[in-house]
Amino acid sequence: MKILVPVKRVIDYNVKPRVKMDGTGVDLANVKMSMNPFDEIAIEEAIRLKEKGVATEIVAVSIGEQKAQETLRTALAMGADRAILIVSETEVEPLGVAKLLAKIVEEEAPGLVILGKQAIDDDSNQTGQMLAALTGRPQGTFASKVEVEGDTVKVTREVDGGLETVSLKTPAIVTTDLRLNEPRYASLPNIMKAKSKPLAQKTPADYGVDVSPRLKTLKVAEPPKRSAGIKVADVDELVAKLKALGVAA
Amino acid sequence: MKTLVWVEHEGGAVKDATLSAVTAAAKLGEVHLLVAGQGIGGIADAAAKIAGVGKVHVADGAAYANALPENVAPLIVELMGHHDAFVAPATANGKNIAPRVAALLDVMQISEILSVESEDTFTRPTYAGNAIATVQSSDAKKVITVRGTAFEKAAREGGSGSVEAISGGGDAGLSSFVGAEISKSERPELTSAKVIVSGGRALLNSENFHSIIEPLADKLGAGVGASRAAVDAGYVPNDYQVGQTGKIVAPEVYIAVGISGAIQHLAGMKDSKTIIAINKDEEAPIFQVADYGLVGDLFKIVPELTSKL
Numbered sequence: 001m002k003i004l005v006p007v008k009r010v011i012d013y014n015v016k017p018r019v020k021m022d023g024t025g026v027d028l029a030n031v032k033m034s035m036n037p038f039d040e041i042a043i044e045e046a047i048r049l050k051e052k053g054v055a056t057e058i059v060a061v062s063i064g065e066q067k068a069q070e071t072l073r074t075a076l077a078m079g080a081d082r083a084i085l086i087v088s089e090t091e092v093e094p095l096g097v098a099k100l101l102a103k104i105v106e107e108e109a110p111g112l113v114i115l116g117k118q119a120i121d122d123d124s125n126q127t128g129q130m131l132a133a134l135t136g137r138p139q140g141t142f143a144s145k146v147e148v149e150g151d152t153v154k155v156t157r158e159v160d161g162g163l164e165t166v167s168l169k170t171p172a173i174v175t176t177d178l179r180l181n182e183p184r185y186a187s188l189p190n191i192m193k194a195k196s197k198p199l200a201q202k203t204p205a206d207y208g209v210d211v212s213p214r215l216k217t218l219k220v221a222e223p224p225k226r227s228a229g230i231k232v233a234d235v236d237e238l239v240a241k242l243k244a245l246g247v248a249a
Numbered sequence: 250m251k252t253l254v255w256v257e258h259e260g261g262a263v264k265d266a267t268l269s270a271v272t273a274a275a276k277l278g279e280v281h282l283l284v285a286g287q288g289i290g291g292i293a294d295a296a297a298k299i300a301g302v303g304k305v306h307v308a309d310g311a312a313y314a315n316a317l318p319e320n321v322a323p324l325i326v327e328l329m330g331h332h333d334a335f336v337a338p339a340t341a342n343g344k345n346i347a348p349r350v351a352a353l354l355d356v357m358q359i360s361e362i363l364s365v366e367s368e369d370t371f372t373r374p375t376y377a378g379n380a381i382a383t384v385q386s387s388d389a390k391k392v393i394t395v396r397g398t399a400f401e402k403a404a405r406e407g408g409s410g411s412v413e414a415i416s417g418g419g420d421a422g423l424s425s426f427v428g429a430e431i432s433k434s435e436r437p438e439l440t441s442a443k444v445i446v447s448g449g450r451a452l453l454n455s456e457n458f459h460s461i462i463e464p465l466a467d468k469l470g471a472g473v474g475a476s477r478a479a480v481d482a483g484y485v486p487n488d489y490q491v492g493q494t495g496k497i498v499a500p501e502v503y504i505a506v507g508i509s510g511a512i513q514h515l516a517g518m519k520d521s522k523t524i525i526a527i528n529k530d531e532e533a534p535i536f537q538v539a540d541y542g543l544v545g546d547l548f549k550i551v552p553e554l555t556s557k558l
Contacts, residue, residue, distance in 0.1 A: 016512060017376040026380050094348070095357045120493065122375050124360045129318065129348035138319050138423035141345050144487070154427065159341040160440075160496070161259070162488050165427035166317065178477070178494050179487055214357035218370065219383040226519065229540040235553045238525070241541050245523055247444050247469055247502050248558045 001111025001148075001170070003046040003055045005080065006101055007039040007062050009071040010121040019222045026121075026220065035071045038116025040078075040183040041176040045146060046114055047079035048181065054148045057081050059108060063092050063100055069199065076194035077186030083199040088211060092204070094122075096211035098130035103207040105135050110171065112153065117142050117175040128175035138168035142177040250278035250368060253306075253328055255337040255346065258284065258292045265441040266338035266395075268299065268402035273395040274336040275301050275403070276365040282306065282410065283328060285321055287314035297410035300403050305410045312419045315426035316342045322349040324417035329354060334391040339497075347394050356388035361497075363399040377493040377516035397440060398499035398520060432486050434473075439491070442472030444502045447491055447518070450478035451507025451528070451547060458484040461548065462506060465555045474498065474518075476508045492517035507547045510535030527551065 011017055012032040020027045035043075049055040060075035061084040062068040072083040086100055105113060118125035132139035140146070140155030144163065147154040148170070156165045158177045186194070204211045232238050242248040252274040257264040274280045280301055284293045285308040293307040306328060312320045325346070329335060335350055337343035339361045351358040362371040363381065370385045371393065439445065446466040452458045458479065466473045474496070475489040491498055493516035503521035508514060510526070510533055518524070519538055526539035527547050536542045543550060 011376070013513070017379045019380050026376055093357050095352065095355075098352055118494075120377060123377065123493070124358070125344050126348035126351070126358050126360060129345065130352035132318075133322065133349040133352035136423075139345070139349065140424075142341065157341075158487055159429070160488065162429065162431040162486065164315075164429040166315075166424055167427050168424045169422075179481070214388050215359065215384045215386055217382050217384050220375075221381050221383070223374070223378060223381050223519075226524075226538050226540075229524070229536070229538075229542060231536070231542045231544060235543070235550055235557060238541065238543050238554060239557045241525070242469075242502070242558070245502055247471075 001055055002057045002059065002108060003049060004105065004108055004110040004113045005039070005042050005046050005058060005060050005075065006097070006113070006115050006127070007043065007060055007071050007075050008036045008119045009033050009062065009064055009068045010036045010119055013037055013120055019220055023219045023221060025217070033067070035074050036116050036119045038118060038176050038178070041178065041180050042114040042116050043075050043078050043080060044181045044183040045176060049148065050079070059084065059110070061086070061101070061104055063088060063097050065089050072199055073194050074186060076197045077191040078184060082197055084202060085199060086202045086204060088204055092211045093213050093215060094124050094126040094130055095214065096209065097127050098134055099209045100204060100207055100211070101131050102134040103209060105131070112170065112172060112174060114174045114176060117177055128173050132173040135173070137171055137173050139173045140166055140168050141175045143174050144177050144179045146174055146180070250333040251281060251331065252277045252279065252334040252336055253281050253283055253325070253332040255325070255335070255343060256282050256284045256292070256296050257338050257340050257342055258286065258289070261291055263292060263295050263299070264340070265402055266340050266397040268405065269397040269400040270336050270338040270395045271299055271301065271403040272400040273362065273365055274334070277334055277368060279303050281332065283308065283325065285313040285316065285324065287311055293412050295405070297412050298406050298408050300407040302408040302410040305412045306415050307412055308415050308417050310419060316346065317424050317426060318346045318349045319421040319423040320419070321346055322353060323421065325350045326353045327417060328415070329390060334393060336393045336395060339394040339396050343394050347392055351392035354390055354392065356390055356392055357386065358392045358394065359384060359386060360394050361396040362393055363396055377512050378519065379512065396497060398497055432488055436466060437470070437472045439472045439474055439489070439496050440498055442498070442500050444469045444471035445474050445498055445500045446471045446504045446506065447474035447476065447508060448479055448484070448506050449476040449508030450482060452479060452484055455484045461551050465551055468555050468558045476514050505535050505539070506551060508535055509533045510538065
């Protein structure tokens with residue numbers, strides 16, 4: 001089967017984001033950007049399914065500015081076969097992304113779409129579920145294990161109290177949780193090889209999808225700062241503090 | 250506005266997360282509830298008693314037993330014919346179902362709101378809680394998930410909602426529930442615990458986690474949490490994880506033991522009322538958010554602390 005893996009270029013997860021002084025957003029100028037960590041896990045899972053002989057082709061897709069090409073090249077260097085970039089210089093919301101992906105799903109007819117469970121910039125956790133809704137496919141979200149068996153896929157999911165397993169009819173949509181796998185690093189020869197793999201460029205208009213935003217960001221502010229605390233000298237002082245807080249008798 | 254709230258329930262009881270969602274929904278207008286599952290008459294009656302609740306829609310059937318979104322989302326979409334907003338707690342189930350509903354209604358979901366500014370304007374955290382965005386929705390119907398720790402819980406008693414059975418479309422035939430492995434714990438549930446003791450990588454192994462963190466937690470009647478490092482190293486199961494990708498908690502007191510304080514961890518606990526950090530590294534970022542910090546070896550400090558409580 002073919003596997004489609006959407007990837008997003010986001011601020012690197014180690015960078016502490018800074019809110020712009022004018023309250024219009026987070027300052028992304030000259031900030032290190034990387035592939036969303038959950039998407040790396042999605043690519044890795046697709047590659048492992050290919051190595052097991054389950055998947056035949058892996059198509060990586062990204063929606064965003066021209067620079068998202070770099071993210072797709074990373075996916076190709078990890079092991080994706082080809083890539084599609086839908087260029088949009090303005091930010092596309094999860095609903096718009098899901099609509100564009102639904103069109104690609106229609107075109108490419110993948111047996112599985114594997115997405116990250118959330119992007120670490122907008123923290124929405126929506127796109128996979130929305131894509132499943134728009135394509136009428138079942139969804140296996142927050143996956144920590146994925147097993148393809150014939151025309152079903154068994155997905156173990158991370159839920160609030162532990163783990164849960166569901167069986168989905170393929171074609172299906174899966175979103176990855178952190179513990180699904182450990183993504184590989186792209187080797188230098190593979191990074192070089194990735195440069196010659198096909199990367200198609202499209203626009204939202206090519207798919208006839210209206211991606212105008214539904215949510216307007218009125219303001220972005222820093223969270224309330226915690227006031228500076230104190231260091232206590234020893235355990236006795238800490239015990240006294242806990243008693244003062246009323247949590248210890 | 251008429252708002253429909255998804256009732257999160259477990260083991261025959263309405264979960265606290267639902268009560269926070271009801272408080273958020275009440276800021277938008279009239280609150281109706283949806284209880285879906287199998288053999289849920291008792292939960293429906295309990296839900297009808299929640300303060301401020303109007304109608305309680307009850308969908309009882311095998312297809313709804315495990316909250317499979319393929320079966321539940323169409324049911325909600327049907328009810329949205331006569332509701333203006335759908336509100337779900339930002340639990341694993343809520344996050345699984347709500348976006349499917351939003352896409353079927355062709356609206357953008359507003360995830361994990363922290364406050365209701367007006368009927369169409371909300372605040373929500375982005376970038377692991379490092380930026381709070383105020384967003385205004387232009388959609389006719391709103392689909393919202395609610396961060397439980399940001400809203401008071403509605404009272405479990407005092408309401409007198411009317412209960413009404415609905416049937417819905419049943420099984421969509423796309424998915425089925427295979428089984429669950431739910432961690433057994435006698436301790437308070439993490440997301441509603443008043444006190445939480447969390448351990449990190451510095452515990453070194455699972456045995457230490459059990460012998461050092463748990464006795465302190467038991468002394469304080471606290472829930473037990475962990476950093477991602479401790480979970481990845483296999484000291485505790487993943488549902489202990491506090492952080493951007495785990496649970497978001499805001500207890501009265503959060504005690505971080507051997508946790509450095511990476512931004513992904515802080516995202517899950519920095520709204521705690523009082524934060525206490527025990528770490529041997531004086532420069533650990535956790536001390537920048539801790540109200541009380543104690544620098545030293547956790548293997549000495551924690552047992553001493555436990556014995557003195």
